[in-house]
Amino acid sequence: MKNYPIQRRQHRASNQSGELENLQREMNNLFDISLSRPDYDDTSLLGGMWAPAIDIFDTKDSLVVKTDLPGMDKNDISVSIQQNILTISGDKKRESKIKEDDYLRTERFYGSFHRSITLPVDVDQTKVHASFKDGVLELTIPKKEDAKPQQIKIDVK
Amino acid sequence: MIHKSRSTRAAQHDHRIVRPPVDIYETDKEIMLYVEMPGVSKDTLDIELQGTSLTISAFRKKEHINGKYAELYNERFTEIEYLREFQLNADIDRHKLLANYLNGVLEVILVKSHASTPQKIPIS
Numbered sequence: 548m549k550n551y552p553i554q555r556r557q558h559r560a561s562n563q564s565g566e567l568e569n570l571q572r573e574m575n576n577l578f579d580i581s582l583s584r585p586d587y588d589d590t591s592l593l594g595g596m597w598a599p600a601i602d603i604f605d606t607k608d609s610l611v612v613k614t615d616l617p618g619m620d621k622n623d624i625s626v627s628i629q630q631n632i633l634t635i636s637g638d639k640k641r642e643s644k645i646k647e648d649d650y651l652r653t654e655r656f657y658g659s660f661h662r663s664i665t666l667p668v669d670v671d672q673t674k675v676h677a678s679f680k681d682g683v684l685e686l687t688i689p690k691k692e693d694a695k696p697q698q699i700k701i702d703v704k
Numbered sequence: 705m706i707h708k709s710r711s712t713r714a715a716q717h718d719h720r721i722v723r724p725p726v727d728i729y730e731t732d733k734e735i736m737l738y739v740e741m742p743g744v745s746k747d748t749l750d751i752e753l754q755g756t757s758l759t760i761s762a763f764r765k766k767e768h769i770n771g772k773y774a775e776l777y778n779e780r781f782t783e784i785e786y787l788r789e790f791q792l793n794a795d796i797d798r799h800k801l802l803a804n805y806l807n808g809v810l811e812v813i814l815v816k817s818h819a820s821t822p823q824k825i826p827i828s
Contacts, residue, residue, distance in 0.1 A: 600779035604769045611769055615780055617742040617808030642738065645729050654725035655740055667776060682742030682808015 598662045599635065607696065609689045610666060617682035618655065624684060628672040635684070636661040668694040719763075724786045735794065735814040741786040742808030743767075751803055751812060756792040760810065761785060795819060 604611040614635060616624060624637040638659045669691040676687040727738040741749075741762050748763035766783045792814070800815035 601777050602780045603776040604773040605776050606769065606771050606773045608771075610776070611773070613767065613780065615742040615808070617740040618738070619807060642727075645736070646731075649729040649731050649736075651728040651730045651735075653727045655727050655738065656725075664777070679807075681744065681805075682740070 597656045597658075598660055601635075601662065601664065603664070605667075609687050610668070610670065612684075612686040612688065614662075614684045615682060616679070616684050619679075619682070621679040624679065626675075626677060626684075626686060628666075628670065628675065628688065631666045631668075631670060632663055633666055633686075633688070634661070634663045670694070720781060720784045721787050722781065722784045724760075724788055726788060728790075733816055735792060735796075735816065737790070737810075737812040737814075739786075739788065739810040739812070740808060741810055743782070744786065744805075744808075746805055749803075749805060749810065751801070751810075753796060753798060753801065753814075756795065758790040758792055758796075758812075758814075759788070760790075760812065761787045762810070 599614045599616055602613045604613075612633065616637065616639075619637060619639050623639065624635070627634045636659070639657050641657050666688070671689045671691050674689045678685050724739050724741045726740070729736040737758075737760075739760055741764070744762040744764045750759075750761045752759040762785070764782055764784050764786065795817040797815045797817045802811075802813040804811045
């Protein structure tokens with residue numbers, strides 16, 4: 548994930564109450580976020596940073612990764628695995644048939660995003676199966692043979 | 705048709721209600737909505753227009769994973785209902801309602817009825 552510089556606000560003695568109100572508003576926003584995930588709200592504390600939400604399921608033979616990328620074209624999504632680091636990135640474009648003057652309300656996120664996750668087991672990156680349906684990207688990443696759980700028989704004497 | 709309120713719907717189904725993000729565009733003749741609701745099945749999509757009140761909802765079912773699994777990351781919500789209500793600022797021609805679900809986004813195109821489109825008044 549990209550690091551964004553933290554912007555410091557200028558403190559002015561005359562504006563102390565305004566700062567407090569801002570803080571209160573941001574606290575309220577944070578509570579709203581945590582209660583209403585998945586959210587795309589652009590709050591000032593997060594500074595417009597956006598990365599898609601991810602689920603990873605660890606099954607016996609593979610890792611199953613799911614992420615929501617609504618409104619994207621599958622050609623604009625890029626997935627790579629290098630040394631067990633999974634990277635999903637892409638560029639989300641606006642509907643091209645819409646004129647900018649006609650915007651009434653825009654809540655959806657647009658632009659490029661990038662997310663990297665270190666996978667906890669050795670995987671076979673040559674046999675990844677990827678599908679994109681109804682805005683959900685699903686990856687099935689097989690584990691390497693020696694990374695699979697082994698059953699060890701112990702003879703009790 | 706009896707419309708259940710938001711709270712009774714949630715209580716009955718024991719699921720979370722999520723307000724999906726939406727882009728709205730308006731021209732002289734049309735109102736276009738793009739609602740992000742990834743992973744819903746088309747048969748759960750519901751669009752209701754009552755006068756100038758528009759309600760859009762859909763269910764997202766819990767996903768099936770083969771075999772036993774452990775959750776390493778769990779940031780997404782499944783088993784949710786997307787629900788959003790809008791008050792439109794124009795009368796809509798009910799017979800010209802168009803909807804299309806593509807890549808997790810529901811597109812709704814509403815055509816304003818003739819009385820709602822701005823009329824040019826000539827000034828002599």
